[in-house]
Amino acid sequence: MVLKSAPSSARSATAQALYKIVHEGQSLTRSTRSLAERIDDPRDRAFAQSCIYGVLRHYYSLQALLDQLLKKPLRRKDADIEALLLSGLYQIKLMNVPAHAAVSSNVEAARSLNKSWACGLVNAVLRKASAQPLTLERDRTTHFEHPSWLVERLQVDYPDDWESILNANNEHPPMTLRVNRLQSSRADYLAALGDTNLPAEPTRFSDDGVLLTHSSPVAQLPGFEQGLFSVQDEAAQLATGLLELEPGQRVLDACAAPGGKTTHILERVENAVELLALDLDAGRLEDVKANFARLGLSCSTLAADATDIDTWWDGKYFDRILLDAPCSASGIIRRHPDIRFHRSPEDIAELADRQRKLLASMWSVLAPGGTLLYVTCSVFPAENDAVIAHLAEATADASVDILDIAWARRTKFGCQILPGDHGMDGFYYARLSKGHPAI
Amino acid sequence: MALRQILHHPDPRLRNKASPVASFDAELGKLIDDMLETMYDAPGIGLAATQVNVHQRVVVIDVSGEKSTPLHFVNPVIAETTGEEEMEEGCLSVPGVFETVCRAEEVLIHAFDRNGDPFEMNADGLLAVCIQHEIDHLDGKLFVDYLSQLKQLRIRKKLAKEQRQYD
Numbered sequence: 001m002v003l004k005s006a007p008s009s010a011r012s013a014t015a016q017a018l019y020k021i022v023h024e025g026q027s028l029t030r031s032t033r034s035l036a037e038r039i040d041d042p043r044d045r046a047f048a049q050s051c052i053y054g055v056l057r058h059y060y061s062l063q064a065l066l067d068q069l070l071k072k073p074l075r076r077k078d079a080d081i082e083a084l085l086l087s088g089l090y091q092i093k094l095m096n097v098p099a100h101a102a103v104s105s106n107v108e109a110a111r112s113l114n115k116s117w118a119c120g121l122v123n124a125v126l127r128k129a130s131a132q133p134l135t136l137e138r139d140r141t142t143h144f145e146h147p148s149w150l151v152e153r154l155q156v157d158y159p160d161d162w163e164s165i166l167n168a169n170n171e172h173p174p175m176t177l178r179v180n181r182l183q184s185s186r187a188d189y190l191a192a193l194g195d196t197n198l199p200a201e202p203t204r205f206s207d208d209g210v211l212l213t214h215s216s217p218v219a220q221l222p223g224f225e226q227g228l229f230s231v232q233d234e235a236a237q238l239a240t241g242l243l244e245l246e247p248g249q250r251v252l253d254a255c256a257a258p259g260g261k262t263t264h265i266l267e268r269v270e271n272a273v274e275l276l277a278l279d280l281d282a283g284r285l286e287d288v289k290a291n292f293a294r295l296g297l298s299c300s301t302l303a304a305d306a307t308d309i310d311t312w313w314d315g316k317y318f319d320r321i322l323l324d325a326p327c328s329a330s331g332i333i334r335r336h337p338d339i340r341f342h343r344s345p346e347d348i349a350e351l352a353d354r355q356r357k358l359l360a361s362m363w364s365v366l367a368p369g370g371t372l373l374y375v376t377c378s379v380f381p382a383e384n385d386a387v388i389a390h391l392a393e394a395t396a397d398a399s400v401d402i403l404d405i406a407w408a409r410r411t412k413f414g415c416q417i418l419p420g421d422h423g424m425d426g427f428y429y430a431r432l433s434k435g436h437p438a439i
Numbered sequence: 440m441a442l443r444q445i446l447h448h449p450d451p452r453l454r455n456k457a458s459p460v461a462s463f464d465a466e467l468g469k470l471i472d473d474m475l476e477t478m479y480d481a482p483g484i485g486l487a488a489t490q491v492n493v494h495q496r497v498v499v500i501d502v503s504g505e506k507s508t509p510l511h512f513v514n515p516v517i518a519e520t521t522g523e524e525e526m527e528e529g530c531l532s533v534p535g536v537f538e539t540v541c542r543a544e545e546v547l548i549h550a551f552d553r554n555g556d557p558f559e560m561n562a563d564g565l566l567a568v569c570i571q572h573e574i575d576h577l578d579g580k581l582f583v584d585y586l587s588q589l590k591q592l593r594i595r596k597k598l599a600k601e602q603r604q605y606d
Contacts, residue, residue: 001484001528002481096506098482
């Protein structure tokens, strides 16, 4: 059996989305949403989606191949044609698309991008590409499909593991669910998946996790609208356990959106704690509330900058604080292949600065005897251990808890999961306890 | 491995009914590998042995689009079906023709692997459609057989015309 190839409209939409991601810094999440509005047919949409992910994962070697095929580089304003050529090359070289179909519909797509002059070029380049095998001069950038600064930084930070981190970043991530224990149990949900012939297994370290053998759209899984589960990587599911929540505590989730960990806290302890979910972005806080509604949960929410304490704090200390700090997201590149284009070394320094400020502010609203859990999905020590060190060394009442756990690597101040460790996303955890003032 | 030639409709050999595989030997392994290579080269997402003029019950499939999930089925049987689904299909033996066919939405397949070990598989979506399409080949049936007489006639004429251009 053969599949009919997706129409040129899906291909021009793919090129435009890629252009926005690579050159205008649009996030993959955002472009996926706008793709859903532009392409009606679900199969064409899936085609466009897998093209975009594919090009982002193989960007550097496809670009190197394109450079070989082009007589002279394209002008800056023709970056959309470049994106179209890259996705055409991906379709021919790495997807199962017949060369003639890829050539003709991408030529057609050039026309619908209002660049008829490029039809000849697209035709020539893609034909030439389909005639020759994909042989590339492999250098460090094309081999690992990451910008060179990122490769070099990982080599410095992880002399033994940088290569496996880069390889893990290029893997397809598993789809992991978190069962809402207020609505179901993991065993029951696994049985429900079994009844619908969706193979799955319990996660190894998280009590609430279910690992699907094959990814599937959430709508096709049992009970999504009814709030039986959320989609969340196992590494992120491990945060709540480290908080050691007890009834009656006042708990702050300082950077709550999109609410994955917030909802997990509520599912674990329901109304036994008093939880406040804070986020800088009012729009993203609306997404958190939508998740509350679906999962049948609720708690107070507030749109505010956590570091601007005067604007939101009522003066009552928190017994537990979850600081899931904004970060480079360098631990989840396998889920968001666009991240490698969107970060620069300067960003890491800026983020670390913001993280230090957030941590200092949160420390000031933590009750004596209270615990703060610092979390990032970054692999860079600059955003992790260095941030904790900065606080711990300058603060007399801060003590760092030793996190000796099976699922992560010990670091000086916390623990690190590297991407792909036990199949998980890359996460960093550190837990700090605040001493009682000396009498 | 080697590429094998794919028969084109209306070749009468596409109407043969394939016999069950009796011995799970090296020859069978070679057939499966050749079929996968031929399917990827075409490129297609499924191929039945009938299409490469071997009249034994063997099917290969990869619907991943990335050559990442090659499947093979020896002596496949559809044990259960549920629902109905319409999908646009094409066939390596009927080049250039795409028509909508109605098939079961979900199927339960019993089959053997290349070593002769039996297995079961539940399939839905594209995989389910593809398995049904390929098992039809083993029974001498093509997807165009589901279309109206008029459409079938038109397709035969179109293919005959293209054939003349090649000759």
